[in-house]
Amino acid sequence: MGKQNIPIKIACENRKARHDYFIHETFETGLALQGTEVKSLRAGKANLKDSYAVIKNNEIFVEHMHISPYEQGNIFNHDPLRTRKLLMHKAEIIKLFSKTREKGYTLVPLKVYFKHGKAKLELALASGKHNYDKRQDLQAKAAKRDVERALKERQRF
Template sequence: MGKKNIGMKVVCENRKARHDYFIHETYETGLALQGTEVKSLRAGKANLKDSYAMIKNGEIFVENMHVSPYDQGNIFNHDPLRPRKLLMHKSEIVKLFAKTREKGFTLVPLKIYFKNGKAKLELALASGKHNYDKRQDLHEKAAKREVERALKDRQRY
């Protein structure tokens, strides 16, 4: 038996989520996938834009996550936008269910990655930002960049 690749290989990231939401907590979940979906993920063909997670009947599913059909797949290829079950402990799901019932909280996927050969999804408990919050973040980012640029120029002389 060969040694599995140890470490993390990020497949895709939802960068817009950090811009649109305040991230309160993150969770690592497993993904219940079909064979061709795993091959597509390994090729890096996934998109988390506009995806979200919801809890139905004590199970948690990710919706609107696009995994492109596998190129060498045949009639057994998967539906690109099908809801995919997330694998979490029951106690964590109950806790998340209680939190999402509070006003303004939602479950947002942040990234998909492979850890020790298994597909994982980083799920965040988040609340939405207003436009003024987003502008504030952009101003802070610009100020930080300006300070770093000034320090870099200062070190040159």
């Protein structure tokens, strides 16, 4: 089976991150989860809004990632906002640590998905956008949409 045919089921996505940040590089990390968290993720009951990753003692953690408690979980349920460990190679963590020491870089989760039955998180090395950058992006997107619309109209005739 080739790399293109790997089935991926997206559990949740942080769409606002691409609007608020310049994405410089992305990394695929594993997630250390408890049993009921996996069931909630499979049901799509997660939210990446306002979440971020931090590096402590050569380990990487995701903070403020909300995974709703599982309805049938009873006493085995988890804290929805608990700090979760990310699974990465030590060399990648050290590389990210040195990059985040630079001015303006931060680690932002983009999406959580299942690949080969395992929960993965796409982590981005990003820097914040200013309001004028966001306006420029919106103008460029609108101009591209107008050009595509004009080409579509032209092809009709």
